[in-house]
Amino acid sequence: MSAHHEDQISFDIAVTWSSDRVVVAVSGEVDMLTAPALAGALHPFADGGPREVVLDAANLSFMDAAGLGVIAATGARLRGSGLTFAVRSPLPMVLRLLDLTHLGGYVETDTAQEETAGLGSEQRTGDRSGATRSASAVRPGPGGMPTEHMRASSDVVVAALRLVTALARKTVAGADGVSVSLTRQGRLSTVAASDETIAQMDRDQYATGQGPCVSAAAEGRWFHVESLAEESRWPQFIPRAREGGIGSILSTPLLVATRPVGALNIYSNSERAFGREGQELAALFATQASGILAEAGLDPSADATAAAMQAALQARAVIAQAQGVVMARQGVSADSAFATLRLAAAQAGVPVLHRASEIVASSQREGLIGEVRP
Amino acid sequence: MTPSPEVLEAARLELGLSHGELWFRYFGLGGMSTALEVEAYLYGALTPTEHDRDVVATALNERFSELGGDHPVPCSDDENAS
Numbered sequence: 001m002s003a004h005h006e007d008q009i010s011f012d013i014a015v016t017w018s019s020d021r022v023v024v025a026v027s028g029e030v031d032m033l034t035a036p037a038l039a040g041a042l043h044p045f046a047d048g049g050p051r052e053v054v055l056d057a058a059n060l061s062f063m064d065a066a067g068l069g070v071i072a073a074t075g076a077r078l079r080g081s082g083l084t085f086a087v088r089s090p091l092p093m094v095l096r097l098l099d100l101t102h103l104g105g106y107v108e109t110d111t112a113q114e115e116t117a118g119l120g121s122e123q124r125t126g127d128r129s130g131a132t133r134s135a136s137a138v139r140p141g142p143g144g145m146p147t148e149h150m151r152a153s154s155d156v157v158v159a160a161l162r163l164v165t166a167l168a169r170k171t172v173a174g175a176d177g178v179s180v181s182l183t184r185q186g187r188l189s190t191v192a193a194s195d196e197t198i199a200q201m202d203r204d205q206y207a208t209g210q211g212p213c214v215s216a217a218a219e220g221r222w223f224h225v226e227s228l229a230e231e232s233r234w235p236q237f238i239p240r241a242r243e244g245g246i247g248s249i250l251s252t253p254l255l256v257a258t259r260p261v262g263a264l265n266i267y268s269n270s271e272r273a274f275g276r277e278g279q280e281l282a283a284l285f286a287t288q289a290s291g292i293l294a295e296a297g298l299d300p301s302a303d304a305t306a307a308a309m310q311a312a313l314q315a316r317a318v319i320a321q322a323q324g325v326v327m328a329r330q331g332v333s334a335d336s337a338f339a340t341l342r343l344a345a346a347q348a349g350v351p352v353l354h355r356a357s358e359i360v361a362s363s364q365r366e367g368l369i370g371e372v373r374p
Numbered sequence: 375m376t377p378s379p380e381v382l383e384a385a386r387l388e389l390g391l392s393h394g395e396l397w398f399r400y401f402g403l404g405g406m407s408t409a410l411e412v413e414a415y416l417y418g419a420l421t422p423t424e425h426d427r428d429v430v431a432t433a434l435n436e437r438f439s440e441l442g443g444d445h446p447v448p449c450s451d452d453e454n455a456s
Contacts, residue, residue, distance in 0.1 A: 092417065092418050092419045093419060095417070095419070096414060096417060096419035099417075311402070312398055312401050312402035315402040315403070316401065316402060316403075316404050319403060319404045320404055323404070335423075335424075335425040338404065338425065338428070338429070339425075339428065339449075339450075339451060342428065342432050342449065343451070346435070346445055349439070351436050351439070352403055352432060352436065353402070353403075
């Protein structure tokens with residue numbers, strides 16, 4: 001993130017009415033500071049107003065979890081009232097965030113886009129209520145996306161799950177902390193937690209083998225501790241959580257192909273913090289987290305996945321070894337060695353793995369490398 | 375010629391490979407990116423290295439070969455590929 005942005009962050013909202021449709025065009029950056037203004041601009045259209053609300057994101061240059069939270073909440077509210085809600089022309093980065101959090105269904109499909117492409121001038125409402133920062137003139141966003149930042153992330157899945165926990169914490173009323181636990185190699189571990197206290201609450205459950213998170217992940221149904229003071233289940237864990245200041249807990253299972261693979265845990269410092277709405281939202285976020293896992297093909301408990309993974313790992317080992325031979329023979333980098341293998345395989349009309357195996361075998365005959373034994 | 379994300383995504387769709395299946399093939403060829411990163415390459419949301427892009431292209435081409443086809447997805451070093 002470049003420092004020179006700090007003094008000239010642009011954020012603006014323009015609202016355009018046309019018969020029964022309202023277009024809210026947002027430009028600049030939507031983050032924790034500006035998201036409330038966006039939420040405010042989208043709020044009046046609950047009922048009796050337009051039939052369709054469009055959030056025009058074409059000039060949006062950045063959006064974080066706070067903005068996603070506004071979209072999730074607005075979409076649920078408007079669609080719940082029978083209105084149409086759509087996000088128009090998000091940048092690839094924003095589109096990706098929407099997809100990751102399973103809000104992609106709100107992205108407008110092509111049909112309506114041309115008719116507004118001609119709308120050159122927009123009526124500015126001057127709604128800069130969130131302008132604790134300077135509301136500079138509307139300019140098209142920089143268009144560039146922080147791919148380097150995303151690329152630097154070692155695990156996009158974990159990043160996506162962290163986003164879900166951040167969203168859940170902001171959206172579920174009464175939530176003071178949220179975590180995601182996953183079963184890996186038969187053991188539960190926390191892959192995303194909103195803070196260290198929450199991570200410790202999870203660890204206490206794994207250590208005692210008790211608690212709503214452990215039960216939800218094991219049984220595949222949700223567990224709700226309305227009041228820790230009155231809870232009689234999980235006698236080893238509950239006192240520890242009370243010492244940690246926790247009043248109520250809601251654990252919702254994460255399911256991949258109907259199998260529980262973990263749990264989304266929402267903690268509150270208050271007793272009876274979660275009503276029906278909170279439970280429904282928790283289920284929604286758990287579904288999002290499950291979807292992220294399923295789409296990534298990372299069901300950690302699937303045997304088929306394990307077998308395929310093993311085959312893929314063996315193939316990788318052979319290819320890596322062949323790369324090593326080529327590197328040694330030709331004095332080239334690993335990437336160039338792969339290109340050599342790829343071209344040789346294409347010329348011979350065989351898969352890269354096949355060519356790699358031949359190279360490894362010939363090197364063994366030549367005594368260049370030893371045989372690999374498991 | 376360097377294939378654009380659209381070319382890779384179109385090839386994936388033509389082959390009927392899921393993103394997960396493509397990633398497994400990519401991984402089997404030694405690819406180091408996560409499944410979601412590879413998916414993001416195809417959406418154009420992330421920019422892969424030239425090598426990564428070639429490994430994705432190779433994964434796609436090998437599937438085309440299995441189905442009796444040619445290698446229609448260009449890699450970075452075949453300018454003359456038809």
